[in-house]
Amino acid sequence: MTGMERLNAAIKGTPADRIPVFCNLLDQGAKELGLSIEEYYSRGEYVAEAQLKMREKYGYDNLWSLFYVGKEAELLGCGKIIFAKDGPPNVGEMIIKKYDDIAKLQVPDDITSHPAFAEELECLRILKAEAGGRYPICAYLTASMTLPAMLMGMEKWLQMLMMGPSELRDELLAKCSDFFQKQIAAYRAAGADVLVYSNPFGSTDFIPRKFFNELSLPWMERDLGPGGTAGIVYYCGSSRFNDVIEAVINRLGIGAFYLSPMDDIAEGKRLIAGRGLTCGVINDIMLLEWSKDEIRTEVKRMIDAGKTGGKFLFGTLVMPYAIPEANIRAMLEAAYEYGRIEGPQ
Known part of the structure; x- marks a missing residue:
């Protein structure tokens, strides 16, 4: 089966040969092509070539159009x-x-004409031409509630978010949400299949529950309202969000949840209750030091917790550049082995 077939089977709860396995190898593409990281990210064709090579090399089920998260700040004026x-x-x-x-911040009328975004679109174009329909192509988007941290720094943003002035906070959030809407529309038009909606402020690890209900949810509704939630994956960085899943399903209608490594997978699966896809996510920072046996044990534990009943995906988090290739292979081989599906689910 292709990666797209596995993903669609997992979403629908229909038979497949194994669960889908998503592996987020990004900076490793520079090493794959023998380039510096700066040179590698200068051209969309380099990123696309490395994505295709790494997927073929390791056999996982997804591709990334993401360069690096800071590119969003570049589109808004970071030089x-x-x-x-x-x-x-x-x-x-x-x-x-x-x-x-904040008043001077300008959201481009057409972000697709920005040189930095043009390279991402070129990457997406190549991926679509080479693997479209066979392997899901992922795009990364930062929620309006989180983007200001890249524009003013986390400390200043937290201070403004929690203590105001509220009118300036809302002006900044509105501009960030307008930018988000343009960005997601451009990715959809270019053919991205999976849209990873990144919002650590969508987790009560970052903010109190009352604040989540009264501020986070309304701004997420504004972000996603115009285009809907098709293809959206809810992702809170490495923050836990089992306790907000019910609210997110009810208010936003999102149907895929990329859990934190700190979330209990079985509990997440129980909360989602067949209404969407549960993605169990390994703490891949530990791949820097775990032995092969430790990696296999952890992968088995995760898949045992989520595979029964279907609608489950195994995924990675940030995949640091220095992870040994042998450990990447050990993780993926274990995921393919333990993720095999035999008989009715």
């Missing part, structure tokens, strides 16, 4: 990105240094 030698690029300047800068 400095810090490129590490062995890790993800980072935002090098905050474009909102004082409250007056």
